[in-house]
Amino acid sequence: MTERKDVEDLSHLGSEQTNYTFSYNPSVLETFDNSHPNRDYFVKFNCPEFTTLCPKTGQPDFGTIYISYIPDEKMVESKSLKLYLFSFRNHGGFHEDAMNVILNDLVSLMDPRYIEVWGKFTPRGGISIDPYVNYGKADTRFADMAAQRLMYHDMYPEKIDNR
Template structure:
């Protein structure tokens, strides 16, 4: 596919008039066509500046998000993902809810073969919460993959030295 072909519909990428939404808004997400649908491969986003609000106290919660997926026909455009994640800034929700919402929105948007999101939140009150949520397309090998990765997702936890 020639460079630039199939991306004309993307409204965020290359825009000099980026506006940031402070309320949860999944309509910010945009996709483009996967040029390699015949191959399984992972796409991984590392998002170290995710913020949301505690629904009870209104205090900010900070996390590094790790989003990985195996695309089918559609892929999420990274700037739209950034703006979507930024829209959680004033969203009041528990950590686990936010991560599940992100998975639900990305599955609905792209219909990927496989997707996982791991939120590694900084501690508040001496406890950090690291919800991991994944999805594998039903009736395929990716459904089994999701089951296995869920069971073993934290078998080799990283050294925590940044929080």
């Protein structure tokens, strides 16, 4: 059985001394216990100010990251997630890699029932890139859900006129 992590154990939330890490740093992520592990429900984060660097040119890439998950026993604390996403600021990585790294780190951290990460990046060179990645816990209905959502995730794409 995992040790219970109470709100009092969180180090970032409520701290008046926020330390920003300018290099990729998954160690800032923190969890707390899900108060409703008997229920399936989505938690969604919209992160409209995500920044990372092109690994080839070093130019900044800007995007909105959408993270949706169905928690199991643990949940990610939002301020720690903000600090984690900020740590990509000087990280060189392609958009597709960044989304997979975020997903992998959050799966390792929380072991959620289901999670998806979708990046919608502003265009550079006349093209925008919107990578989507998801995960469903193996041998559960959430693995089937992940396969279905991946297959149909962008059946009705938005008209791109605001980026």
